[in-house]
Amino acid sequence: MGALQVTFGLYATVLPFAVLGAWMALALWDLVRRDDLGRGPAIGWSLAVLVVPVVGAAAYLLASSGLPRWQAGVFVGGGVAAYLVVLAVTAALGGTA
Amino acid sequence: MGETTGSDHRWVRAVGDRWGRRRALALTLGLGALAVLATGCDGDDADAAPVVDIEMQDNRFEPETTRIDVGDTVRFSNVGAVDHNAIDVDGAWSTGEALGGSRGDVLAPGEEAELTFDEPGLYTYYCSLHAPDDGSTGMVGTLVVGDVDEQAEVADDVEVVDQWTGTTRHVPDDHPTIQNAVDAAEPGDLVLIEPAPEEPEYEADDGAHVYRESVEITTPFITVRGTDRNEVIVDAEHQRENAIATFAADGVAVENLTARNATGNGIYWTSVTGYRGSYLTAYNNGIYGIYAFDATDGLFEHSYASGSADAGFYIGQCEPCDAVITDVIAERNGLGYSGTNASDVYLVDSVWRHNVAGIVPNTLDSQRFPPHGNVTIVGNLIHDNDDRTSPAVGGIWPSYGAGVMIAGGHDSLIERNRIVNHTNHGVAVSPNLSSNFWMSGGNVVRDNVIEASGYSDLTLSGPAMAGNCFAGNDHADTQPAGLERIAGCGDQARAGAHAGPGDPDRGRFSLPARGHLAPTLASVGLVAEVGLDRLPDVDYRDMPVPPDQEQLPDGADAPVEPAVEVFASYDLDLDASTVPELPSDVEVGRTGVASVAGIPIGTGGLSTLYPVLGWLVPFALLVVWLGLAMIDLARRDDLSRGATAGWTAGVLLVPFVGAAAYLLAARSSLPARVRVTAVVGGFGLALVLLIGAVLVGGVL
Numbered sequence: 001m002g003a004l005q006v007t008f009g010l011y012a013t014v015l016p017f018a019v020l021g022a023w024m025a026l027a028l029w030d031l032v033r034r035d036d037l038g039r040g041p042a043i044g045w046s047l048a049v050l051v052v053p054v055v056g057a058a059a060y061l062l063a064s065s066g067l068p069r070w071q072a073g074v075f076v077g078g079g080v081a082a083y084l085v086v087l088a089v090t091a092a093l094g095g096t097a
Numbered sequence: 098m099g100e101t102t103g104s105d106h107r108w109v110r111a112v113g114d115r116w117g118r119r120r121a122l123a124l125t126l127g128l129g130a131l132a133v134l135a136t137g138c139d140g141d142d143a144d145a146a147p148v149v150d151i152e153m154q155d156n157r158f159e160p161e162t163t164r165i166d167v168g169d170t171v172r173f174s175n176v177g178a179v180d181h182n183a184i185d186v187d188g189a190w191s192t193g194e195a196l197g198g199s200r201g202d203v204l205a206p207g208e209e210a211e212l213t214f215d216e217p218g219l220y221t222y223y224c225s226l227h228a229p230d231d232g233s234t235g236m237v238g239t240l241v242v243g244d245v246d247e248q249a250e251v252a253d254d255v256e257v258v259d260q261w262t263g264t265t266r267h268v269p270d271d272h273p274t275i276q277n278a279v280d281a282a283e284p285g286d287l288v289l290i291e292p293a294p295e296e297p298e299y300e301a302d303d304g305a306h307v308y309r310e311s312v313e314i315t316t317p318f319i320t321v322r323g324t325d326r327n328e329v330i331v332d333a334e335h336q337r338e339n340a341i342a343t344f345a346a347d348g349v350a351v352e353n354l355t356a357r358n359a360t361g362n363g364i365y366w367t368s369v370t371g372y373r374g375s376y377l378t379a380y381n382n383g384i385y386g387i388y389a390f391d392a393t394d395g396l397f398e399h400s401y402a403s404g405s406a407d408a409g410f411y412i413g414q415c416e417p418c419d420a421v422i423t424d425v426i427a428e429r430n431g432l433g434y435s436g437t438n439a440s441d442v443y444l445v446d447s448v449w450r451h452n453v454a455g456i457v458p459n460t461l462d463s464q465r466f467p468p469h470g471n472v473t474i475v476g477n478l479i480h481d482n483d484d485r486t487s488p489a490v491g492g493i494w495p496s497y498g499a500g501v502m503i504a505g506g507h508d509s510l511i512e513r514n515r516i517v518n519h520t521n522h523g524v525a526v527s528p529n530l531s532s533n534f535w536m537s538g539g540n541v542v543r544d545n546v547i548e549a550s551g552y553s554d555l556t557l558s559g560p561a562m563a564g565n566c567f568a569g570n571d572h573a574d575t576q577p578a579g580l581e582r583i584a585g586c587g588d589q590a591r592a593g594a595h596a597g598p599g600d601p602d603r604g605r606f607s608l609p610a611r612g613h614l615a616p617t618l619a620s621v622g623l624v625a626e627v628g629l630d631r632l633p634d635v636d637y638r639d640m641p642v643p644p645d646q647e648q649l650p651d652g653a654d655a656p657v658e659p660a661v662e663v664f665a666s667y668d669l670d671l672d673a674s675t676v677p678e679l680p681s682d683v684e685v686g687r688t689g690v691a692s693v694a695g696i697p698i699g700t701g702g703l704s705t706l707y708p709v710l711g712w713l714v715p716f717a718l719l720v721v722w723l724g725l726a727m728i729d730l731a732r733r734d735d736l737s738r739g740a741t742a743g744w745t746a747g748v749l750l751v752p753f754v755g756a757a758a759y760l761l762a763a764r765s766s767l768p769a770r771v772r773v774t775a776v777v778g779g780f781g782l783a784l785v786l787l788i789g790a791v792l793v794g795g796v797l
Binding site: 006009010011013014015017018019021022023024025026029030067070071074075078079082085086091 | 534536559560561563612613614716719720721723724725726727728730731738741742745746749750752
């Protein structure tokens with residue numbers, strides 16, 4: 001069991017949760033600073049971000065956030081891509097988890 | 098831990114190793130002082146006699162034959178995991194006396210003893226824990242000092258005797274003791290033991306009439322049988338290492354009797370090919386009840402073990418073991434079954450209940466043949482293995498409250514068992530920390546019925562190798578969640594079709610990343626709790642006497658069959674095993690045990706704190722840092738798209754360091770005090786807490 005194998009295995013385990021946490025934080029921060037949303041949509045989106053796992057936060061960032069489109073794409077797409085990269089390296093090292 | 102046992106194993110070695118090192122250090126310092134005194138004012142002797150090393154392994158001397166010149170020094174080093182010593186059969190010397198102690202004193206793992214031989218001579222020596230005192234077999238060695246002709250080695254090819262000779266040696270009628278009878282027996286004989294006579298010299302403390310012996314069997318192919326399983330009792334009286342031990346004698350069968358009160362093991366085979374234990378009862382033994390070490394081709398059947406402080410049934414250091422354990426009951430032991438580095442073992446149709454943990458195949462670097470694998474566990478009733486009123490040595494506790502725990506093994510099969518009422522895990526597939534960190538892979542858990550587990554019915558503790566799979570179990574919670582979805586099995590991986598690592602469909606639906614870290618850290622926490630002496634210390638000697646057990650059919654008149662080709666001739670029909678019914682007196686249900694966010698609350702203490710500090714806190718830090726970095730990146734308008742993408746990749750792909758570097762080094766829009774507090778403060782606080790907990794717990 002190489003140290004590299006364990007390291008990547010561990011990171012592959014925690015990364016999706018960490019990315020989810022980051023997306024949720026980003027989405028909530030964005031909701032807080034916006035003043036163009038009505039109370040209803042703000043509550044609706046907040047609930048979606050909090051209650052609908054993964055999809056809620058990603059959908060808000062991509063579809064409705066105040067972030068520039070390209071920036072939301074970098075954060076959401078980058079999170080997914082980073083997970084896939086770590087997974088692929090993990091699998092290539094022999095598949096630890 | 099302090100007992101001189103031949104079989105103590107610690108499958109998580111952190112605690113034992115530390116103690117061992119400390120003792121070794123003390124001894125080394127002591128020896129150094131002695132050496133200074135002994136050499137006195139002679140000063141350095143440039144022509145110091147050479148030192149020749151002999152390793153004490155588990156359980157053999159390496160090399161077995163050593164030749165030295167007159168005046169040379171021999172250094173015995175215990176490189177094994179258990180205690181050993183070396184004693185000349187004629188009493189001329191011993192490692193114990195060389196260290197200033199008595200003849201039988203042992204060297205703990207890591208300890209050394211040096212002896213200098215100034216006269217020519219030929220010595221046969223033995224380890225008193227692992228060989229009879231005539232040095233005829235078992236853990237023995239030969240030391241040739243100077244110009245002595247070593248006797249021509251006797252060919253040790255023993256003729257196989259696979260039939261009864263027709264000779265029956267009756268105890269006590271023909272031979273007053275069992276030891277007399279087995280010494281007199283020829284290969285193929287039957288030693289038939291009547292209940293001990295009702296005479297004072299056979300009377301034990303509790304008034305029972307017993308054989309007050311430690312029987313050492315060195316004659317191959319004999320059958321040792323009691324006429325009454327419950328009345329023929331071999332009693333080591335809490336003074337002797339083993340009640341019945343077979344040393345390097347192949348083909349010995351022991352049947353229909355009871356062994357009790359050994360400081361080590363009840364009934365024990367070592368260094369044999371071919372062994373069988375049938376209709377045996379072993380209770381209140383300090384280490385193992387019924388036990389085979391460094392032995393292949395064996396069978397334990399229709400037997401019972403309780404009150405063993407390590408394990409009721411144990412098979413160790415064999416690959417392949419080719420061993421079957423079937424129709425046995427193990428209750429109120431440390432572990433029901435322990436198998437260190439034991440591969441190709443079958444545990445079938447048996448009952449494992451009220452032990453501290455149920456079935457725990459495990460891997461240790463201290464014995465040969467790591468890791469273990471290919472253990473088949475089918476058709477067993479496994480319940481209430483979280484009993485804190487059962488005796489358990491320290492090494493047991495990391496597996497506390499698990500019905501089945503695969504500790505650092507590969508390609509085992511756990512199928513069609515009923516597993517009920519466990520504080521921690523129904524079935525856990527876990528890594529094991531020894532000198533190496535052994536991760537589990539390729540284990541198949543399917544079609545079991547698992548109920549009322551406190552932490553989870555199915556647990557995959559991380560990190561783990563690929564190919565562990567879970568399918569078709571009747572279960573509730575799993576850790577991580579949805580285990581059967583993310584780590585499903587292919588259709589081929591089931592009993593009968595079980596083909597080891599080659600199964601093409603195993604883990605077909607698996608992602609490579611699945612295991613949960615919290616239960617692994619909880620096990621480390623339990624090691625720490627052992628080190629702090631905070632777990633129950635139940636004396637195995639105080640455990641109750643078991644009820645009478647089923648007799649060997651036909652008793653004294655049953656056919657006599659030496660244990661030859663045991664595995665090959667055993668009709669092992671795994672397909673016939675079904676999930677056992679739950680006995681009516683077993684109530685399903687646990688209360689007061691739970692987990693929060695994957696952190697086990699049920700066991701409490703450091704086993705809860707370690708997962709919090711080692712898993713939840715770092716995880717939360719990672720989330721906070723990532724979130725903070727992303728928010729900051731989103732706020733900034735001084736970065737190009739390329740720079741934003743680059744920093745995002747950096748914080749996501751380089752765990753902790755990427756986000757910390759961004760927050761500390763980049764020209765962030767957040768106030769420096771916020772960033773520095775989050776990174777330095779958070780990290781420092783977590784580190785301080787973790788170091789504090791590790792120091793308190795004494796692990797690592």
